[in-house]
Amino acid sequence: MTDQCQKPNHLVRYAAKASSLRTWYKYIVTDDKSFHGKTIHNTVDHYIDTLADLDRNQFLSHGRTSDSSIVTIDFLRQNLSPGEKTVSIGAGNGEYEVHLVLDGQDILITDILDAPLSVTRRLFPEVNTRNLDITTNNFEDQYSDLIGAFDNVFVASLFYWLTNDAAEIAIRNMTRLLRPGGCLLVTFRSKDTFLTWFIDEIICRWERPLNAIKRRLITGKPHYVFRNFAGYRRRLSEFQNLLTYQTGLKQISLEFASPHKELQRSTILRLLAIPEILGPLIPHYGAYHNMFVLKYDP
Numbered sequence: 001m002t003d004q005c006q007k008p009n010h011l012v013r014y015a016a017k018a019s020s021l022r023t024w025y026k027y028i029v030t031d032d033k034s035f036h037g038k039t040i041h042n043t044v045d046h047y048i049d050t051l052a053d054l055d056r057n058q059f060l061s062h063g064r065t066s067d068s069s070i071v072t073i074d075f076l077r078q079n080l081s082p083g084e085k086t087v088s089i090g091a092g093n094g095e096y097e098v099h100l101v102l103d104g105q106d107i108l109i110t111d112i113l114d115a116p117l118s119v120t121r122r123l124f125p126e127v128n129t130r131n132l133d134i135t136t137n138n139f140e141d142q143y144s145d146l147i148g149a150f151d152n153v154f155v156a157s158l159f160y161w162l163t164n165d166a167a168e169i170a171i172r173n174m175t176r177l178l179r180p181g182g183c184l185l186v187t188f189r190s191k192d193t194f195l196t197w198f199i200d201e202i203i204c205r206w207e208r209p210l211n212a213i214k215r216r217l218i219t220g221k222p223h224y225v226f227r228n229f230a231g232y233r234r235r236l237s238e239f240q241n242l243l244t245y246q247t248g249l250k251q252i253s254l255e256f257a258s259p260h261k262e263l264q265r266s267t268i269l270r271l272l273a274i275p276e277i278l279g280p281l282i283p284h285y286g287a288y289h290n291m292f293v294l295k296y297d298p
């Protein structure tokens with residue numbers, strides 16, 4: 001881990017407000033012609049795969065070969081200690097957290113949606129789950145029994161869905177869950193760099209039509225491409241300021257994981273072995289899963 005403590009200041013904070021937030025999209029191939037060429041702004045529940053069709057063992061082995069899954073579970077194993085109480089925010093189906101619960105950790109798995117949590121409850125009755133909206137203004141009243149109750153708050157891949165205003169509320173509410181001296185563990189996706197822009201806007205845009213052609217060759221049916229709202233990308237410094245400016249949170253460490261991951265999102269780059277060749281040269285530009293540990297010191 002690299003120690004990257006930085007003091008927030010008003011000027012940087014102002015820049016964060018002005019915002020380099022960039023909307024980004026996924027390009028999706030479908031056999032439904034009515035989507036052709038459209039841009040879809042999905043509601044929150046369309047984003048997640050609940051893994052409802054898997055059994056317990058399949059659920060546990062899901063994604064176990066994927067970089068992001070491995071590093072996230074390792075990140076939790078490194079930072080949670082036995083006997084501590086942890087709450088996970090925006091956990092979806094708790095795909096990572098369930099492993100730690102089975103190791104004996106005390107984790108409350110929460111999400112705004114019930115659909116993914118109900119899958120977790122059905123497959124793992126031993127797991128504690130609860131519906132929780134982290135962006136509500138009425139947080140202390142709504143979740144009074146959880147205030148100050150946790151040693152750790154864990155949040156993976158949530159912030160890219162939230163605008164800066166919603167993110168500020170969410171961070172304030174996360175600190176409300178922590179006891180003083182407790183830790184916020186965050187995986188953050190992603191930096192607003194030339195590389196992410198190039199892959200989002202250029203490479204993905206052009207390789208989806210090629211994938212549509214490929215799918216037609218395989219299935220014999222025509223396929224179409226549409227653009228699907230995927231969230232907002234922030235600069236790392238912007239996100240650090242959101243986390244630390246007047247929140248009582250102090251950055252303890254920041255780990256950059258999966259440096260090849262951003263490049264691997266592109267089929268073309270993968271086929272050309274670019275992630276293997278270029279990845280090691282640009283470790284800090286791998287946008288996926290930058291992992292923060294922050295201490296709550298109000």
Ligand SMILES: C[S@@+](CC[C@H](N)C(=O)[O-])C[C@H]1O[C@@H](n2cnc3c(N)ncnc32)[C@H](O)[C@@H]1O
Binds near residue numbers: 111
């Ligand atoms: C991209 S998914 C991440 C799921 C999981 N943490 C992971 O890393 O695979 C984001 C999750 O945040 C949840 N979410 C969105 N807005 C939320 C809110 N205001 N409060 C709590 N959860 C929210 C969504 O329902 C979704 O399950």
